[in-house]
Amino acid sequence: MADHYETLGVSREASPEEIKKAYRRLARQLHPDVNPSEEAADQFKNVTHAYDVLSDPEQRQRYDMGGSQGGAAGFGDIFETFFGGGGFGGAGQRGPRSRSERGDDAMIRVDVSLEDVIFGTQREISVNTAVLCEVCQGSCTQPGTHPVTCDVCGGQGQVQRQVRSLFGNVVTMHPCGSCQGYGTIIEHPCVECAGKGRVRERRTFPIEVPSGIDTGTRLQMRGGGEVGPGGGPNGDLFIEFRVMHHDTFSRDGNDLLCTMQLSMTDAILGAQAKLAGLDGEVEVAVEPGVQSGDMLTIRGRGIQGLRSTTRGDLKIAVQVTTPTKLSNREKDLVRQFASLRKDDAPHLGEFHQGFFGKIRDRFFRQG
Structure with missing residues (x-):
């Protein structure tokens, strides 16, 4: 040799x-x-x-x-006799490897509004991905041509290597350097895809946005990822959602949370109110004597759960507003009201963590 x-x-x-x-x-x-x-x-x-x-x-x-x-035949020749020339490393892949491989997975992030989350919706998304070459249909060759058998490895995709060592001749099998292990050589690669069997393209397609998703929720679309080299099967597409901030509503699980400002007179006498909800008007009955921090619960007007038909609740925290500017006439009427009430003078009461702490506790503890 x-x-x-x-x-x-x-x-x-x-x-x-x-x-x-x-x-x-x-x-x-x-x-x-x-x-x-x-x-x-x-x-x-x-x-x-x-x-x-x-x-x-x-x-x-x-x-x-x-x-x-040269060296004496020995250890390597024994391997060649019993394993057909395998030698060290000969137990690996046998035969040529396929040009067709599975495509890569892909992930995109999609922003959705809180309104979209209530019942779910359908959206269109665009993604830059690898798709099947329409010219060669994944064959990697120019139309009318075909790969030819590699004359170095004879189409096996592997070649023998003989290494002289202290043990004698060691014969191993390794990927052919001429055809890169494919067993064939593409003499006329497709011009459109440069012999890859796929091209990059921006695709637009609809997706279903399920109800009840939250920021970080991921969906898997099998076969929605990139087509593989040589027209191989598609990878998967992962969609990660982010629910955008809303100025009026927030959420606790499937419950929607908001606050309602109420005048002093409505708090005293009670009132009927119509509020603009995320899915239409919401009628709210305010009982006389309602206090700041009280919670009003509207059943079934929250978010429909993920893979469920049951909706959470709409929870409204009351905030009674005190007027800061009064006319003389209004001040006189308030004084008359105060004289009729004969309320206790201001005094220290039980410690509370404050209005907003009270609201927070009621939001997250009220069932």
């Missing part, structure tokens, strides 16, 4: 870059597309084999340990 360094025309101290340059120079001279002679084909196989060994640091080290001269 010829010495690999001599085959490439480099010294044993050659750097990886020098080895690569030598291989490229010889490959340009000996490649079957350039030099169709049988002698050049044999030389090209030897050059490729030498480069496969010397370009791999581990293989080069093992080769150097065995020297460039």
Whole structure:
């Protein structure tokens, strides 16, 4: 067996870059597309084999340990006899690998409004992704042409490497460097996709936004991701939602939360109110004597749960507003009211954490 360094025309101290340059120079001279002679084909196989060994640091080290001269047949020959030339590493992949591979998964983030979350909705999204090449339909070749069998590995996608070591000849199988392990070579790649079998394209398609989702909820659309190289099956598309802030309403699970400002007179006498909800008007009955921080619950006017037909509640925290500017007439009437009430004078009462703390507790503790 010829010495690999001599085959490439480099010294044993050659750097990886020098080895690569030598291989490229010889490959340009000996490649079957350039030099169709049988002698050049044999030389090209030897050059490729030498480069496969010397370009791999581990293989080069093992080769150097065995020297460039002959050695007694032994350990490696036993492997060749029993495993058909497998040797160390021969238990890996057998035969050529497919050009068709599964595509990558993709993920996009979609912003939705709180209104969209109540019942769910349908949205259109756009994504820049890989789709099947319409010209070659994933074959990677120009229409009317086909891949040709690699003459280096004979279509096997693998080549044998013989390494001389202290144990004798060790024969291993490695991906063919000429066809990259495919077993075939594409002489006329598709111009549209540059031989990839797929192109990038912006797709627009509808998606279902389920009710009850929250920020961070992810949906998986199987087969919605990128088409694979060589027209391989699509990966999956993951959609992550973000629910946008609303100026009036917030949420606690499937309940909607808001506050309602109420005049002092309505708080005293009670009132009927119509409020603009997220899904239409909401009628609210305010009982006389309602206090700031009291909670009014409207059943079934919250958010429809994820994968459910049951809705949460709308919870309204009351905030009684005190007028800051009164006419003299209004002040007189208030004084008359106060004299009739004869309320206790201002005094210290039980400690409370404050109005907003009270509202918070009622929001999150009231069932």
